Amino acid sequence: xxxxxxxRLLDGDVVFWKAGQWVERFGDAQLFDETAxxxxxAAVATGKGxxxxxxxxxxxxLTPSEGHWAPxxxxxxxxxxxxxxxPTHGKQAEGGDVxxxxxxxxxAARSTGRVDLIRRK
Amino acid sequence: MYQYDLIxxxxxxxxxxxxxxxxxxxxxxxxxxDQFKPLRLMNGLYLQLHAYMLRVAIPYGSLNAAxxxxxxxxxxxxDKGYGHFTTRQNIQFNWIKLKDAPEILDKxxxxxxxxxxxxxNCIRNTTSDxxxxxxxxxxxxxxxxxxxxRQWSTLHPEFSYLPRKFKIAITASAKDRxxxxxxxxxxxxxxxxxxxxxxxxxxxxxxGRTPYVGPTIKQFLPTDRxxxxxxxxxxxxxxxxxxDNIYKARIKxxxxxxGAEEFGRQVEQEWAKIDAARADLPAAEYARIRAAxxxxxxxxxxxxxxxxxxxxxKDSAFARFVRNxxxxxxxxxxxxxxxxxxxxxxTPGDASAHQLEVVADLAERYGFNDLRVTHVQNLVLPxxxxxxxxxxxxxxxxxxxxxxxxxxISDIIACPGLDxxxxxxxxxIPIAQDIARQFADPDRAETIGELKIKISxxxxxxxxxxxxxxxxxxxxxxxxxxxxxxxxGSGAEDAAIGKILGPALPADRVATAVDQLVGAYLNVxxxxxxxxxxxxxxxxxxxxxxxxAQAD
Numbered sequence: 185x186x187x188x189x190x191x192r193l194l195d196g197d198v199v200f201w202k203a204g205q206w207v208e209r210f211g212d213a214q215l216f217d218e219t220a221x222x223x224x225x226a227a228v229a230t231g232k233g234x235x236x237x238x239x240x241x242x243x244x245x246l247t248p249s250e251g252h253w254a255p256x257x258x259x260x261x262x263x264x265x266x267x268x269x270x271p272t273h274g275k276q277a278e279g280g281d282v283x284x285x286x287x288x289x290x291x292a293a294r295s296t297g298r299v300d301l302i303r304r305k
Numbered sequence: 306m307y308q309y310d311l312i313x314x315x316x317x318x319x320x321x322x323x324x325x326x327x328x329x330x331x332x333x334x335x336x337x338x339d340q341f342k343p344l345r346l347m348n349g350l351y352l353q354l355h356a357y358m359l360r361v362a363i364p365y366g367s368l369n370a371a372x373x374x375x376x377x378x379x380x381x382x383x384d385k386g387y388g389h390f391t392t393r394q395n396i397q398f399n400w401i402k403l404k405d406a407p408e409i410l411d412k413x414x415x416x417x418x419x420x421x422x423x424x425x426n427c428i429r430n431t432t433s434d435x436x437x438x439x440x441x442x443x444x445x446x447x448x449x450x451x452x453x454x455r456q457w458s459t460l461h462p463e464f465s466y467l468p469r470k471f472k473i474a475i476t477a478s479a480k481d482r483x484x485x486x487x488x489x490x491x492x493x494x495x496x497x498x499x500x501x502x503x504x505x506x507x508x509x510x511x512x513g514r515t516p517y518v519g520p521t522i523k524q525f526l527p528t529d530r531x532x533x534x535x536x537x538x539x540x541x542x543x544x545x546x547x548x549d550n551i552y553k554a555r556i557k558x559x560x561x562x563x564g565a566e567e568f569g570r571q572v573e574q575e576w577a578k579i580d581a582a583r584a585d586l587p588a589a590e591y592a593r594i595r596a597a598x599x600x601x602x603x604x605x606x607x608x609x610x611x612x613x614x615x616x617x618x619k620d621s622a623f624a625r626f627v628r629n630x631x632x633x634x635x636x637x638x639x640x641x642x643x644x645x646x647x648x649x650x651x652t653p654g655d656a657s658a659h660q661l662e663v664v665a666d667l668a669e670r671y672g673f674n675d676l677r678v679t680h681v682q683n684l685v686l687p688x689x690x691x692x693x694x695x696x697x698x699x700x701x702x703x704x705x706x707x708x709x710x711x712x713x714i715s716d717i718i719a720c721p722g723l724d725x726x727x728x729x730x731x732x733x734i735p736i737a738q739d740i741a742r743q744f745a746d747p748d749r750a751e752t753i754g755e756l757k758i759k760i761s762x763x764x765x766x767x768x769x770x771x772x773x774x775x776x777x778x779x780x781x782x783x784x785x786x787x788x789x790x791x792x793x794g795s796g797a798e799d800a801a802i803g804k805i806l807g808p809a810l811p812a813d814r815v816a817t818a819v820d821q822l823v824g825a826y827l828n829v830x831x832x833x834x835x836x837x838x839x840x841x842x843x844x845x846x847x848x849x850x851x852x853x854a855q856a857d
Contacts, residue, residue, distance in 0.1 A: 193332070195402035196356035236334040239352065258786065259723060263354050267724035269652050269734040273385055273400070274355050 185246040185253055187213040188227055189263065190238035198263045198275070199238060201227050206238060209275065210264035211282035215246070215253060247289065252282050254289035261286050306369055306675065307452045307597040309417040317414035320421065324348050325407035332404070349420025350406055353727050357401040360423040361413060365433035365451035365475075366394035366678040373665035373676055375416045377658040383409055388661070390646060390654040392718055392769055393472070394432055394678045395423055399725050421459065426467045428458035428539075432474035432483045435677035438601060439687035441635035442478035444496045449598050450531065451475050453586055456594075457532050464539050468546035469554035471539070475504075479798060484680055486510045486518050486800035487772055489556045490538060495525060503527045508538055508568065509560025512766035516802045517557045520565035522572060529591075533584035537576035541568070601673050601688055606638025610691035616698075622709070623698050625747060629709040631694065638691055642672075644684040644701060645708040645716060649745055653719040653737050654682030663704040671697055680769075680796075682718055683711065714756040714823070715741040718769050722762030722779060723786070729762035731779025731786035732812075736760055739816040744823075753823055756836045757795075772796035774837045775822060776803045777815060788815045792822070792848055793840045804845055807853050818852045825851035 187210070188201035199206040200213035207213065216224040224243055231241035244260045246253040255261050265286050266274015276283050309317075324344070331341040345351075349360040361376070368376075376396060380388045383405050384398040391397055401409065413419055422429055433451040437443065454473060458464065464471070474485040477494035485491030491507035503525040510519025526534050538556075545563075547553045560568045617624045632641040644664060646654050656664075664684055668676040671693045677685035689697055701707040710716045717740060720726065722733030737760055744750050760777040761768030770776035776791040787809035794803030810818055823836075825847050830839045840848070 191352060193338075194404050196352055198355060235338060236332060239338050259354070262723060266355060267399075267734075268732060269724050269738070270385075 186216045186224055186243045187246060187253075187255075188216075188224065188231060188241065188243050189213075189260070190231055190241040193235075193237060193239055200264075201231060204230070206231075209282070210255075210286065211252070211280070216243075249289035250281075250285040252285035254286045261289060306367060307364075307448075307594065313417070314414070317417070317419050318411075320348075320419065321407060321410040321414050324410055328403060328407055343425070345403075345406075346424040347421070348406070348410065349423035350401070350403070351424065351727075353399070353721075353725050354723075355725065356399065357403055357406065358725070359398045359401045359406060359409060359420060360391070361396050361398070361418055361420050362423045362430045363394050363396060363418075363678050364455050365431050365437075365448055366435050366680075367433075367437075367448060368668075368676040368678065369674050370665040370669035370676065372416045372418055373661050373668070375412060375418065377661035377665070379409055379412060380661065381658040387655050387657045389652070389721065390656065390678050390682045390684070392680050392682065392720070392767055393430060394435075394680055395430060396678070397721070399721070424470075425465075426469050426471075427465050428454075428461065428467075428471045428473065430472075431455060431458075432472065432485075432488065432680060434476045434478055434482050435679045435685045436478070436482060436632065436641055436687060437677075438598065438675075439634055439639075439641050440478055441633065442480055443476075444494055445477045445502055445528075446598050447475045447477040447494060449595050450492070450494070450528070452594050452597070453531065453591070454535070457535070457586075463536075464543065467539070467543055468548045469551070469556075471542075471556065473535075481796075481798040481800075482679065484769065484772060484796035484800075486798075487512055487516070487769075487796055488519070490535070491519055492531075494528075497525060501527060504531065506534065506538075508572075509557040509565070510800075511555055511557040512769060512771045513555070514552060514764045514766075515555075515558065515561075516766070516771040517561060518800045518802060519557070520560065522560075522565055522569035529588075530581065530585055532586050533579045533581050534572070534576055536579055536584050537572045540575050541571045545571075601636075601675075603636040603639060603688070604690075606636075606690065606692075608637040610638060610694075613691040613694050616695035620695075622702070622707075623695060625751070626698055626707055626709040627694070629713060629751070630707075630711045634688065636688075640689050640691055640694060642686040642689045642694070642697060643679075643711045644686060644706050645710055646683050646706075647710055647716050647741065648705050648708040649715070649741055650738055651705075652734050653717050656684070660704050660706055663700060663706065667697055667700055681716065683716070709747060710750060712755045712757065713750045714744045714753050714758060714819075715750060716757070717741060718757075718759040718773070720761050720768035722760075722768075726762060728765060729779065730764075730781040731762050731788065733760040733762040733768055733777075733779060736777060736779070736788060736812065736815050739812075740819050743816040743820055753827070754835055756823070758819065759794075769796055770794075771802050772800065773803060774835075774840070775819060780809055782809055786812050788812065790815075790818060790822075790852070792845060793837065795837060799837075806845065807849055810852075821851040822848050 265276040474483040474488040475492040487510040493505040506523040507519040719733040719737040723729040759773035772794040790806040791803035
């Protein structure tokens with residue numbers, strides 16, 4: 185499973201793709217399974233075509249956690265939550281199931297999970 | 306303190322207006338991100354994990370009360386109520402919005418602050434001694450020369466697009482509080498036999514993925530030739546520094562490749578071609594800058610303060626604070642006060658808006674309106690009367706700023722790490738907090754004595770792990786956060802690069818490993834030996850044994 189993320193140009197906030205919109209909560213992100221590879225690519229291309237809205241658009245890998253989906257990458261979980269040293273800062277502040285599932289997820293750090301981090305020629 | 310004149314002020318206002326225009330053009334789609342990124346970086350604005358980060362320069366770590374209050378205001382109005390002091394005596398705000406950045410730059414400019422040259426391949430903020438003008442050790446006030454370098458290097462047309470960033474440190478004390486030997490240029494001020502002042506010039510130190518303690522290329526550079534000599538060094542670097550590989554672009558790589566002697570020779574050759582009358586600082590300008598650092602109007606006081614002595618005997622917490630955070634001042638009846646930003650569970654180097662206002666008030670009321678930032682991520686009130694120390698202590702204590710741990714095991718340097726930084730591989734802050742918790746007992750910390758732990762979340766080494774007594778580097782090992790320990794580094798006058806202890810450890814093993822290292826040290830230390838001294842005497846083996854033998 186995959187989702188698409190970016191930072192919003194105006195304030196730098198982490199955002200996720202949802203059916204043509206950029207939303208702030210990871211829990212609201214549109215999920216793309218293996219059968220939706222073409223949709224994913226199309227959505228990434230659309231996002232990259234919105235340079236006055238977002239910067240740095242890329243897909244991320246997800247893994248199941250406590251009945252929800254969580255980013256595989258440690259780095260992406262921190263982006264989706266907020267800094268771990270300030271639990272009331274960032275998106276994690278509002279709490280809830282999805283936030284807890286992200287907090288408890290385990291898996292890879294930054295080198296995996298960001299699908300196009302190592303750019304292929 | 307140096308006061309900006311009308312030209313400086315107009316310049317900052319213009320710069321801020323220029324950036325406002327650039328932001329507007331970016332938002333309107335007239336500039337692409339690739340075009341805009343270098344422009345925002347020239348104004349200290351990075352895009353990090355959760356938001357934009359604004360790095361504000363604190364020239365040579367010196368602030369007045371109005372500036373500290375303005376930083377507090379920015380923290381409160383545009384961030385989440387705090388700022389983060391860095392290992393380069395700067396402050397970073399972690400939650401900045403692009404749309405607010407021009408307004409913030411305006412507000413900074415009103416108090417003579419800015420974010421120029423806090424990023425990019427240019428000459429960055431000069432590091433200097435936070436005890437400048439207060440310590441009896443110094444042969445001159447290094448701030449005079451740091452200010453000279455600031456004016457010379459600001460928007461220097463020849464040196465705005467160097468192969469890579471460039472950092473200068475300057476100290477005038479034998480005890481180095483600037484990490485001068487691991488800067489691109491370290492200037493150590495010396496008094497020659499005839500009483501003339503000059504600099505020992507160290508070039509090509511650095512950290513990052515290729516750490517070096519810089520070699521000396523000139524034993525004694527007369528102060529009045531400083532700028533022409535810096536020009537010669539920068540010119541040789543600008544010409545021959547590698548631009549093809551970002552990892553080999555710093556001056557340290559060039560100096561190591563040529564050898565210090567050959568590099569020094571090329572600099573001398575270049576220096577001989579420079580017209581000193583054009584390049585060196587005119588005497589009148591020197592006098593004007595020096596006058597800005599005129600002697601602080603200290604009162605004539607007895608060396609002993611009864612109020613201070615009485616408070617020490619009555620209050621053991623105050624006595625502990627004095628033992629660890631209060632340093633000798635050159636003027637009888639005064640002291641240098643270190644304000645630790647390393648309280649238990651605090652993020653190292655973070656100060657809340659309220660805390661910034663508290664220290665600003667103290668500086669204004671008791672300390673000649675003078676406040677300093679250290680590269681160890683603490684603050685300093687450089688001129689406090691001994692008579693006022695009990696009051697100052699009580700005020701700091703009420704604001705959570707009286708942690709008595711300067712240079713002790715919980716006075717840990719940590720970079721923002723993966724909690725904030727787009728470059729990091731692993732977190733640094735929670736590791737620092739774990740270790741501080743492990744050594745929360747202040748008596749035990751004092752028994753252990755001076756022990757400098759420094760943590761970086763990636764090989765770029767903003768957390769100075771290479772020059773730590775115990776250095777900790779976060780690495781990504783098969784997708785998990787792991788931490789590589791190194792021992793025996795120092796960023797001080799006895800500078801050294803630490804040696805890797807052994808295989809990296811998982812996050813939850815780091816604090817225990819530090820405890821094991823401390824145990825090994827306490828077992829074998831001789832009288833008066835610091836951790837670093839013991840390590841230098843006994844080597845890596847006993848420490849390796851302590852951590853890895855027990856791990857099996």
